[in-house]
Amino acid sequence: MAKSNRINKWLxxxxxxxxxxxxxxxxxxxMAFAAxxxxxxxxxxxxxxxxxxxxxxxxLLVTAENWRDxxxxxxxxxxxxxxxxxxxxLKSFWxxxxxxxxxxxxxxxxxxxxxxxxxxxxxxxxxxxxxxxxSNFLIRVYAWMIILGPQGYFTMALxxxxxxxxxxxxxxxxxxxxVIIVLVYVHLPFMVLPLYAxxxxxxxxxxxxxxxxxxxxxxxxxxxxxxxxxxxxxxxxALVFIPALGMFAVPDLVGGTDGIMIGxxxxxxxxxxxxxxxGSVLSIMLTLAVLLLAGLAAMxxxxxxxxxx
Amino acid sequence: MHSKQSKWLWAAAxxxxxxxYVPLIIVVVYSFNDSKLNAEWVGFTFKxxxxxxxxxxxxxxxxxxxxxxxxxxxxxxxxxxxxGIAMHRYKLRLLPLLVLTPxxxxxxxMGVSLLIFFVMLNMTLGLVSVxxxxxxxxxxxxxxxxxxxxxxxxxxxxxxxxxLGATPLQAFRLVTxxxxxxGIIAGALMAFxxxxxxxxxxxxxxxxxxxxxxxxxxxxxxIAVTPEVNAIxxxxxxxxxxxxxxxxxxxxxxxxxx
Numbered sequence: 425m426a427k428s429n430r431i432n433k434w435l436x437x438x439x440x441x442x443x444x445x446x447x448x449x450x451x452x453x454x455m456a457f458a459a460x461x462x463x464x465x466x467x468x469x470x471x472x473x474x475x476x477x478x479x480x481x482x483x484l485l486v487t488a489e490n491w492r493d494x495x496x497x498x499x500x501x502x503x504x505x506x507x508x509x510x511x512x513x514l515k516s517f518w519x520x521x522x523x524x525x526x527x528x529x530x531x532x533x534x535x536x537x538x539x540x541x542x543x544x545x546x547x548x549x550x551x552x553x554x555x556x557x558x559s560n561f562l563i564r565v566y567a568w569m570i571i572l573g574p575q576g577y578f579t580m581a582l583x584x585x586x587x588x589x590x591x592x593x594x595x596x597x598x599x600x601x602x603v604i605i606v607l608v609y610v611h612l613p614f615m616v617l618p619l620y621a622x623x624x625x626x627x628x629x630x631x632x633x634x635x636x637x638x639x640x641x642x643x644x645x646x647x648x649x650x651x652x653x654x655x656x657x658x659x660x661x662a663l664v665f666i667p668a669l670g671m672f673a674v675p676d677l678v679g680g681t682d683g684i685m686i687g688x689x690x691x692x693x694x695x696x697x698x699x700x701x702x703g704s705v706l707s708i709m710l711t712l713a714v715l716l717l718a719g720l721a722a723m724x725x726x727x728x729x730x731x732x733x
Numbered sequence: 734m735h736s737k738q739s740k741w742l743w744a745a746a747x748x749x750x751x752x753x754y755v756p757l758i759i760v761v762v763y764s765f766n767d768s769k770l771n772a773e774w775v776g777f778t779f780k781x782x783x784x785x786x787x788x789x790x791x792x793x794x795x796x797x798x799x800x801x802x803x804x805x806x807x808x809x810x811x812x813x814x815x816x817g818i819a820m821h822r823y824k825l826r827l828l829p830l831l832v833l834t835p836x837x838x839x840x841x842x843m844g845v846s847l848l849i850f851f852v853m854l855n856m857t858l859g860l861v862s863v864x865x866x867x868x869x870x871x872x873x874x875x876x877x878x879x880x881x882x883x884x885x886x887x888x889x890x891x892x893x894x895x896x897l898g899a900t901p902l903q904a905f906r907l908v909t910x911x912x913x914x915x916g917i918i919a920g921a922l923m924a925f926x927x928x929x930x931x932x933x934x935x936x937x938x939x940x941x942x943x944x945x946x947x948x949x950x951x952x953x954x955x956i957a958v959t960p961e962v963n964a965i966x967x968x969x970x971x972x973x974x975x976x977x978x979x980x981x982x983x984x985x986x987x988x989x990x991x
Binding site for chain 2: 432433436437439440441443444445447448449450451452454455458468469530531533534536537538552553555556558559560561562563564565566567568569570571573575576577609612613616666667669670671672673676677687690691694695700703704707710711714718
């Protein structure tokens, strides 16, 4: 019995495990290793396996004597040698941070309202939040390219108003503002859902109790609702911040030269300048940043829950 | 006091809903505008949809997207369902990590690592590499939906079937399977939409060999904003809406769970 159980376990978990080892774990490890290699003569990576000049047979080119020609720390050195790369990381953190904050401000009242609505409307209201998220990501970016474009009604109206008060016309497209507003737009549902899941569980008797004890509206919010909702806030923040941090399509389409983020630099290394080792270094740095943040969010989230209890 | 508060709340919520929907409505409206620019409203037309039908590249891209999405959805549903069952039944360490990490990290990381991997294997980038990559990131989503369905199921049902003499396989086929079917269908639809919508991972693994709808849209909007994009966007939104309606009919609970 115990043996057939073990066989079942492998039969069930084996196929997906094998697939993910081959197409996720191994590629990730290869990328991590690529950060220590040299770029090839025509882009890509300098091969470690190649034809032997004498025999012509393919063999491992790296030996105990020449490994320094194949493995290096220089790619990491390059990252730290020019402040431009660190600055780009900081800028991406800044974009993602502002995006997270804006999502929180927009999502909180909405999630709160949905959580306090009659039960029969809640599913519909939540579905209405998710629905735009199911349309293609590029379509959602494209929609803003129309709105922010210089000939869009929105930009023209704004510039007319600005013209009246004597300010010059502004260009909305290809700016920091464009990047952030589109980032907010594509990530908003990720903030609403965990917030709603949290707020829905709140015991309304707590608010009544606070009111009976003389707390004002603001006090009730800051002293009761907000602390209780912190786990939802942290979950939403992680779901928005992490993908926003690694975004490359949004800055690519609406950011112009000014609005690029880490993702654009990574894309550039892999597809345009074809310096794969340095691209791998950047990817590793991004992974480390994400791991650090996820760990932090999990820690703070747990702390928040403990406080709430 | 209370009504004043809720008025503000409603205003803020309506603003958020408007923020979500107005841009998409604009895309749809301009797809019927008889002007090359997405600016002034000139008049009603279907011509951008007609253009679409004669756009050879777009049709090839649509065929590719559909093919990839169907194969991805089938494979990811089988593997994801197995993963979901395994994660529910056994205490595993590695599988949950490998299933959940691709969902949690920025997509670009998976895209570039698969690019290196495929090039290292001397694989020609194209439909096959894109499909293999899509399956890898869809497994996790299917697994989560199936597992949440299993968690909502009463384990006593399987035990009862076993007590009544069913073999483990019979118990699975006749009791577990029908019960988690809505989860499996929802997972399959989700894998289909994720695959047909994916841009980032496709961008890195497609090479010059294969264009998909998102890649085609991307190359079009990079150059210029044209109403043809509005037309294809509108059609895609319609397709997604239909899929969601099917999902809500087949598996209303699974849709809510996610």
